[in-house]
Amino acid sequence: MELQTIVFMVGLGFGAVLLLSLIFGVLLLLLGVVVSLVFFKTRKIIIPNITLPILNLLESPIRFLLWKVGVEEDIVSNLIIDLRNIRYKDQYIKTPYTERMVFLPQCLRHPKCPAPLTEEGIKCLNCGRCGIGILKEETEQLGGRFFIAPGSSLIKRMIKKYHPKAVLGIGCSMEVKEGTAVISSIGLPVQGVKLLRDGCVDTRVDMIKLYELIKTPPKQRYNIHDHLSDLKRAMEIASLWSDTSDTRSKILKHNK
Ligand code: SF4
Structure with a gap:
């Protein structure tokens, strides 16, 4: 040729x-x-x-x-977050509570939060001004680790230090999209919950979704009784972000 x-x-x-x-x-x-x-x-x-x-x-x-x-433009980020949540939800739920790690953003705290910044993030004092104290307490009672992250570097450091087997993170759309990408890329099943109202201070989250991910037991699905009682509890905790001091002390007593 x-x-x-x-x-x-x-x-x-x-x-x-x-x-x-x-x-x-x-x-x-x-x-x-x-x-x-x-x-x-x-x-x-x-x-x-x-x-x-x-x-x-x-x-x-x-x-x-x-x-x-x-x-x-946010629609693509939201779709990616939802797809990743679907992709990893079963693996996340199958992970024992003791191997799970939860990261909340600092902007969810009450604007007058007295918690100090420490080596392991912001250390909640469970002062009752917001619901984070209860979420932390209940996560830790189940055996999981709970952090309030002032930035993404803490998340990387804590994962490196404690080697969790599954991670749950809360943040604005962009943070959750990028954070879940990084965490899933190192082989960890991850769930992300977007803030309902984002910004730098006094933000809000879908408490029902967040509480369900904290409480869903490994190996088995929720039974309907536990599910309903967790739903009620999630709504009580959510109300701590807006309620009067009377309701607040009632809810906090429940934990004692
Ligand atoms: S309960 Fe909320 S406001 Fe109080 S210390 Fe914890 S994070 Fe801060």
Whole structure:
């Protein structure tokens, strides 16, 4: 075969591979956009096992295309968080309480929180101004570790120090998306709960979701009685962020 023919054939093969990769990339991009739009409209997640790697790979162009058609950019982050939660929920729940670690952001504290900053984050004094003290106490009674993190470096340090087998983290959408990516990349099952109202101070979280993740027992599913009683308890704890001192002391007494 002549040299010119060989060069032509190689060029043709290379061009065909390039074209196929381009078509494949565009198809993945379109799939990512469609799945995100379905999530935006219906909050339903389709083909979660395929969608998560696509979004991980093409997050920026998908986010850009959605922004172009007027869809809020946060929708992609929220979808990634939900997909990762679905992906790791069973593994997280199967982990014994004693191997779980919980990280709360410092902005969830009451604005007048008296807790000092220590080597292991902000040390809650269970003063009753917010519900964090009760969450910490109940997590520790079950055998888990609980931290209030002033920043992401504490999370890395505590994981390195205590070697948990599963992690639960709370934060704003961006923090939860990035934090869960890092934690899952080191092989730990992770669950992330987004703040309902974010900002730098006096934020709020979906307490029912958070409390359920703290309390769901390993190896077995919730029985309906425990589930209902935990639901009630979660609502009581949530009310500590807004209630009067009377209600507060009633709820705190429950723990004594
Ligand atoms: S209960 Fe809330 S406000 Fe009180 S010390 Fe703990 S984190 Fe701070």
